Amino acid sequence: MKALVYQGPGKKALENRPTPEIAQATDAIVRVVKNTICGTDLHILKGDVPACAPGRILGHEGVGIVEKVGAGVTAFHPGDHVIVSCISSCGKCDYCRRGMYSHCVNGGWILGNVIDGTQAEFVRIPFADTSLYHIPAGANEEALVMLSDILPTGFECGVLNGRIEPGSVVAIVGAGPVGLAALLTAQFYSPAEIIMIDLDENRLDVSKQFGATVTIANNDGKAVEKVMALTGGRGVDTAIEAVGVPASFITCEAIVTPGGVIANVGVHGAKVDLHLERLWDRNIAITTRLVDTVSTPMLLKTVQSHKLDPARLITHRFRLENILDAYETFSHAASTNALKVIIEA
Numbered sequence: 001m002k003a004l005v006y007q008g009p010g011k012k013a014l015e016n017r018p019t020p021e022i023a024q025a026t027d028a029i030v031r032v033v034k035n036t037i038c039g040t041d042l043h044i045l046k047g048d049v050p051a052c053a054p055g056r057i058l059g060h061e062g063v064g065i066v067e068k069v070g071a072g073v074t075a076f077h078p079g080d081h082v083i084v085s086c087i088s089s090c091g092k093c094d095y096c097r098r099g100m101y102s103h104c105v106n107g108g109w110i111l112g113n114v115i116d117g118t119q120a121e122f123v124r125i126p127f128a129d130t131s132l133y134h135i136p137a138g139a140n141e142e143a144l145v146m147l148s149d150i151l152p153t154g155f156e157c158g159v160l161n162g163r164i165e166p167g168s169v170v171a172i173v174g175a176g177p178v179g180l181a182a183l184l185t186a187q188f189y190s191p192a193e194i195i196m197i198d199l200d201e202n203r204l205d206v207s208k209q210f211g212a213t214v215t216i217a218n219n220d221g222k223a224v225e226k227v228m229a230l231t232g233g234r235g236v237d238t239a240i241e242a243v244g245v246p247a248s249f250i251t252c253e254a255i256v257t258p259g260g261v262i263a264n265v266g267v268h269g270a271k272v273d274l275h276l277e278r279l280w281d282r283n284i285a286i287t288t289r290l291v292d293t294v295s296t297p298m299l300l301k302t303v304q305s306h307k308l309d310p311a312r313l314i315t316h317r318f319r320l321e322n323i324l325d326a327y328e329t330f331s332h333a334a335s336t337n338a339l340k341v342i343i344e345a
């Protein structure tokens with residue numbers, strides 16, 4: 001089968017690989033119909049994720065059709081249409097029993113990281129009963145690719161951890177797909193203001209269409225002053241970091257109001273300064289989270305009832321044989337205006 005393989009920092013290739021087989025009774029083999037590329041795949045390619053070794057098939061998002069199941073799988077059968085969760089959950093360990101699937105001692109974020117992922121024609125899914133989701137008949141399957149990772153990530157790591165409430169003033173630093181997913185799902189809670197900050201004018205325009213009340217282009221590095229001016233010197237109740245570089249976290253530290261929350265979403269590959277000399281007395285909370293995907297069933301209901309339309313995040317489509325072009329397009333969003341790119345097998 002064709003697969004996109006990580007070959008060490010800065011290197012990747014489309015290779016021919018053997019089709020995966022059932023290895024454990026709890027596995028399923030899924031024929032990947034549509035997958036996508038995540039900002040985290042770009043972090044892997046930068047060398048920010050040392051767990052991911054050269055030779056790994058990348059990808060932790062996708063929808064497909066169950067091809068085979070192991071003897072221990074009871075909830076899925078060949079032919080079922082499924083969403084692949086980016087998090088594999090055994091459902092049995094202490095972390096899974098607490099709903100923290102991201103830290104499953106037998107799984108967690110392993111797909112496209114420490115085991116082969118979805119940017120291929122087939123993928124082996126461990127713990128299929130608790131790591132796949134049934135797609136309802138008649139659903140827009142392409143839109144549901146957004147439920148593998150970015151919608152639960154924006155919602156759980158940004159909106160829930162950020163404790164957004166009716167009337168909250170929210171800033172989201174980073175208007176990539178994950179920041180936009182946080183923007184869409186923040187509106188479940190009717191915040192008063194959602195300020196989107198990015199460097200990319202197109203992404204800020206999209207943010208406006210997606211419900212941002214204010215957008216700030218941070219190309220002049222003056223986002224902090226602008227947020228403070230907009231909020232009458234008060235700052236924001238929730239500052240969501242959705243980039244994954246030191247500068248954006250430091251922006252969040254500077255704009256959080258007393259009693260507020262900095263909700264980090266970005267994957268960081270370099271150390272970041274924590275300005276406790278300014279923050280120690282401000283009653284703030286800083287949260288970090290690897291997405292658990294516990295909210296996937298709830299988000300699926302909001303998509304089915306048209307409260308949330310994740311298809312809005314899709315800008316480009318490619319065939320799997322052209323996945324290198326998809327990477328080029330996704331990684332040059334400033335010139336291509338790409339948000340999420342769909343890759344069809």
Ligand SMILES: NC(=O)c1ccc[n+]([C@@H]2O[C@H](COP(=O)([O-])OP(=O)(O)OC[C@H]3O[C@@H](n4cnc5c(N)ncnc54)[C@H](O)[C@@H]3O)[C@@H](O)[C@H]2O)c1
Pocket residue numbers: 038039040041043149150153157173174175176177178179197198199200203218242243244245247248264265266267268289290291
């Ligand atoms: N915690 C988790 O479980 C989890 C899950 C998925 C993705 N992520 C991470 O979330 C982050 C966002 O993902 P994405 O797919 O949207 O990535 P992306 O790279 O597409 O988007 C990042 C955005 O940040 C903007 N940006 C860069 N520097 C900035 C700055 N100084 N100020 C303001 N904006 C700036 C870029 O223009 C871009 O639009 C990544 O770090 C990704 O790895 C985390």
Ligand SMILES: [Zn+2]
Pocket residue numbers: 038039040041060086149150
């Ligand atoms: Zn991801």
Ligand SMILES: [Zn+2]
Pocket residue numbers: 089090091092093094095096097103104105106107
């Ligand atoms: Zn577990």
